[in-house]
Amino acid sequence: MKISLVQSNLHWADKQRNFSDFETRLAALKDSTNLAILPEMFSTGCCYKRTDLAENNEGETIFLLKKWAKNFNFAIAGSFFAQENDKKSYNRAFLVMPDGKISFADKRHTFSLAGESTYITKGNKKLIVNYLGVNICIMVCYDIRFPVWVRNVENQYDLLVFVANFPDSRIAAWDALLPARAIENQTFVCGVNCVGTDGEGIFYSGHSALFDYAGKIITRCPDNTEKTLTAEINLLGLQKFRTKFPFYKDADKFIIH
Numbered sequence: 001m002k003i004s005l006v007q008s009n010l011h012w013a014d015k016q017r018n019f020s021d022f023e024t025r026l027a028a029l030k031d032s033t034n035l036a037i038l039p040e041m042f043s044t045g046c047c048y049k050r051t052d053l054a055e056n057n058e059g060e061t062i063f064l065l066k067k068w069a070k071n072f073n074f075a076i077a078g079s080f081f082a083q084e085n086d087k088k089s090y091n092r093a094f095l096v097m098p099d100g101k102i103s104f105a106d107k108r109h110t111f112s113l114a115g116e117s118t119y120i121t122k123g124n125k126k127l128i129v130n131y132l133g134v135n136i137c138i139m140v141c142y143d144i145r146f147p148v149w150v151r152n153v154e155n156q157y158d159l160l161v162f163v164a165n166f167p168d169s170r171i172a173a174w175d176a177l178l179p180a181r182a183i184e185n186q187t188f189v190c191g192v193n194c195v196g197t198d199g200e201g202i203f204y205s206g207h208s209a210l211f212d213y214a215g216k217i218i219t220r221c222p223d224n225t226e227k228t229l230t231a232e233i234n235l236l237g238l239q240k241f242r243t244k245f246p247f248y249k250d251a252d253k254f255i256i257h
Helices: 015-027 060-072 141-145 168-185 235-244
Strands: 002-007 035-037 075-083 089-096 102-106 127-131 134-140 159-163 188-192 195-197 203-205 209-211 217-220 227-232
Touching: 002 015, 002 188, 002 209, 015 060, 060 075, 060 089, 060 102, 075 134, 075 159, 089 127, 089 134, 102 127, 134 141, 141 159, 141 168, 159 168, 168 188, 168 203, 168 209, 217 227
Parallel strands: 002 035, 035 075, 134 159, 159 188
Antiparallel strands: 002 227, 075 089, 089 102, 127 134, 188 209, 195 203, 209 217
């Protein structure tokens, strides 16, 4: 599977400008990748206090994602600012296929230190989807810090994706946690972060990267740069590694309440 990491600047609370930029970036990948991964809340930035920007699953954001996936012939993963009829808001991860099928799950861990938990309702399920024979799990930013939730139970997934707005002030944690999640879960791990400065003055330096199941880096976007990189993963190597080192069989059991 070919995976494209789309490391981009996000225009704060400006959907139309973000839509235009990402359409251009994704069009350049037409027929040359299998999966494009966008940063967290790609269409708005993490301005979760602006509930007027939130949409349901039939809004413009999802309409465009389905259009892009079909026209450019690859799947797209990321998250967007969602709201249901009960007026609750969510940071909603998605994986949309070229045939129009789309799956969702909401960010589990809301970042209370920045007040996100006041505005965003936490999710209660994982997004794991099979695409082209690869079981893909999509999670959002802060979820990376919680290994019990991320846990790859009985090899449920082969590729773990984190879409993020992870600030430069804590980027050392991001750099450490991505390969750690790969090693402990015996899976490919891809993290896609944004770059630039958001509407609240928070700076993001990127560090988007793809790691193999042993924590070895496959590709990494340059710091502080809008860049799309494409790399390939091979399940055969992963399967051989899991067979040779079946660490998962000795794992502890957890129940998440």
